[in-house]
Amino acid sequence: MDLFEDDTPGTGANAHEFTVSEISGAVKKTIESEFGYVRVRGEVGRVTVARTGHMYFDLKDDRAVLSAVSWKGQVAKLAHRPEEGMEVIATGRMTTFGPQSRYQLNVEEVVPAGAGALMAMLEKRRQALAAEGLFDEGRKRPIPFLPEIIGVVTSPTGAVIRDILHRLRDRFPRKVLVWPVAVQGKGSAEQVAAAIRGFNALTPGGALPRPDLLIVARGGGSIEDLWGFNEEIVVRAAAESRIPLISAVGHETDTTLIDHAADRRAPTPTAAAEMAVPVRAELLADLAQLGARMAQSQRGGLDRRAERLRDLARALPRPEALLASPAQRLDSLDTRLPGALRAAIAKKRIELSDHPLRPGLAARAVERARDRLAGSTARLPGAHRAGLSQKRLRLEGLRLRPAALQTALRQERRNLDRLAERLRPDLVTTRIDRQRERLDALERLRGTLGYEATLARGYAVVRAEGALVTDAATAREAKLLEVQFADGRVEAVPTGGGAGPATPAKPKKQKKQETAAPPEQGTLL
Template identity: 85%
Template sequence: MDLFEDDAPEAGDNAHEFTVSEISGAVKKTIEGEFGHVRVRGEVGRVTVARTGHMYFDLKDDRSVLAAVSWKGQVAKLSHRPEEGMEVIATGRMTTFGPQSRYQLNVEEVVPAGAGALMAMLEKRRQALAAEGLFDAARKRPLPYLPEIIGVVTSPTGAVIRDILHRLRDRFPRKVLVWPVAVQGKSSAAEVAAAIRGFNAMSPGGALPRPDLLIVARGGGSIEDLWGFNEEIVVRAAAESAIPLISAVGHETDTTLIDHASDRRAPTPTAAAEIAVPVRAELQAVLAQFGARLGQCTHAGLDRRAERLRDLSRALPRPEALLMAPAQRLDALETRLPGALRAAIAKKRIELSDHPLRPGLVTRAVERSRDRLEAAAGRLPGAHRAGLAQKRLRLEGLRLNPAALDAALRRERRDFERLAARLRPDLVTTRLERQRERLAALERLRVTLGYEATLARGYAVVRGDGHVVTNLSEAQAATALEIEFRDGRLQVGQGAKPKRATKPVTPPEQGTLL
């Protein structure tokens, strides 16, 4: 086949043709091979944290910008989180991102570039937290004068906890709860914040009692060693603590952000123990001094009052002088008493002579009393009939059985006896006769209604094993039967079965009538 003129190869057209992915992979291999592990110094520019937890930021100087990225797992391990404007040294490896044709630094560690950068970042964070009011003096709580339990947040193996316990033992022994934490390193800030919040979460009356005072302590060190106490999470935990908190981080010249948020700053951990409790020996001396002063003041007060009492007693008159005037008045009244009695008797005699006791007055009084008595006697029959009618209605309302009738009779008899004592003999006799007749009528009624009268008409009461038998099955089940007639009782055995009654009979309460 002939080649057209346009299709003829030109000089250089035999060079290898690369795909885009081949070029991207070659660049990636070259960059990662040449810059497998690097440390880059620069100023942090834009910082962005994606929803996935990955952090993207820029490292720049006066001429260039380098993109940097830390994956989610790497971000959690960073000792210092990059902030815009910080000068840092980032450690990592160079890599490329093919879809956007760019290279970037995968950062594994970030440290400030120097003390100046750390102090600048510290000042910036301090101003931001102060603007939120976390350092205001009005938020600080007073420390308890003598706490029962003291919580200490520090390393359990360092000299700090030994110094605190030794100072507390010398001044005023108290119960101490130690929450062990790492006081430097990546996990220091999180552990200290968790300890402060853990102490606050304890119940005051729980199995492990809640402290009355907290001490956050650490020995001296460089700014990098103390950096965990400058982290925002620790500052916020100290500011939110409901338990008064003393910060004792570093030496006297060291200052961290927790010192601003705490309720009291101690220059050293030993000084924190001195601030926490007073000296017991001094308190005992002061109490003894107060006791002595109290005794002296009491004696002096009693002496002054005794002297005042003696002065007032001198101004009082003698007891015999106080009794002279009343005794004289008594003598004068005694002298006037006989004459006054005689005058009173004469006055009463004159009043009696003006109103003598005449027989007519006595007679009229007796007649008025007799009229009242006769009127009451005239009302007595009507009242008696009304009472009988009331008793009759009450009697009809009772169940007609011998026990109830006997109780009613006993009540009536008591009423009769009580009324008989209040009435005249003739009236009592008449009323007693009527009541006897009524009582006899009630007795006849009781006998008529009783089951004994029914027995006299040919009926009988059947008992089985001591209990009243009311039906055939109970009679068949009884081991022995007893039949009560009008004139006595008959004991019989099981014997022949009794015949069934052809007509039901309603028995009285005392037995069964056949």
């Protein structure tokens, strides 16, 4: 007989009555004591993050659904954040939520359920980021040929940084700035993203200059070890970097999402250093080879131009042929020059004979000018007094008209000042000096053009019977020649006249003063 079956009315009336809170607390205590620490495998359903930072999601399989919750502090420590459709293993404690009569799993740790699940989640994330254009080839920048400063984001204690520095030192030493980060475990993704953004925030040319190239590097490991470089925060930081970035995470077979967002992917950290700088020895060898080729090209060009110049020189006429005609013309002009000089001298002599310069005429002109000046000077005082008298009479006539008188006085004062200026003794003296300088200039010109100055330079004047002799034929026909030098005259008998050799005669002394006019002069100009 079932102890709980009793058809009698009022049966069980003495059973204990529980309140709702007591039942809820008893259930909570029972569940937490029986399932204090459990691991649950399932597929992540809906995921909700409250404004407080708490995360709510579902774990489900083909027959049931289990509610799960991670508090704000627990969410920050999760190595893998659950995403909808992801198969995970959640570790935590079972508890209840009394207000809704619901039990749930308080999750402290979430890991993907196997490599297959991780790869599926990785592919899903890759497709979502690629749809945003973060992996487009058009947005990637070229790597600088020879960066001055290289920034490295990696662990400061691992072998990776030593390999990179050693390889850079062997190829082409450069300045390296290291930003130390954790490359594995919780918080590694945030540190790597902060390092990339920190390098980009530096000022070019500042106290800590901004690098020209970034290298994000880590050694090899499992997919779980490299998972930090698959996080969305790291991928976005790499895509936003204004500095060209090389991704060198893991070995050659390892692929992470940062490799797709980086401007260049290196299979290993050492290969990243090789991509960053060229080999200095190879550059020097290439430079030497280019220098040798340039020198050879220059020599070849000079040789070709020299050969071309020789060919052109053979086509030119000989210098003797070019100079033959000008030389002949010069000889002809040289032959004609003495005759032309003689003709010019004769022409000048005739002109001088037609217009002789006579000092007496110049002296008489000066005397006449001096007489006129003296007469004008003598007349000036009387004229001045007469003018003053006329002005005085005019002033007397204007005395009854004050306005007109003032105007007339001003005008007459100006006229009087001008006359006084013109009558200044220094002006008269200046005019006399000017006339005297002009007379001296005429005297110097007469002396320069006279034949006596020409005789002083070694020339002589030949006369026959008082007439000038200008050619050899006339001299031969003359019986007696008179030759005038600068210091005297001598007589000579021409040999061409048949009278025998010339016998020099005693020189005649010149008269101190000649009363007659001098004979016609010849000129050698």
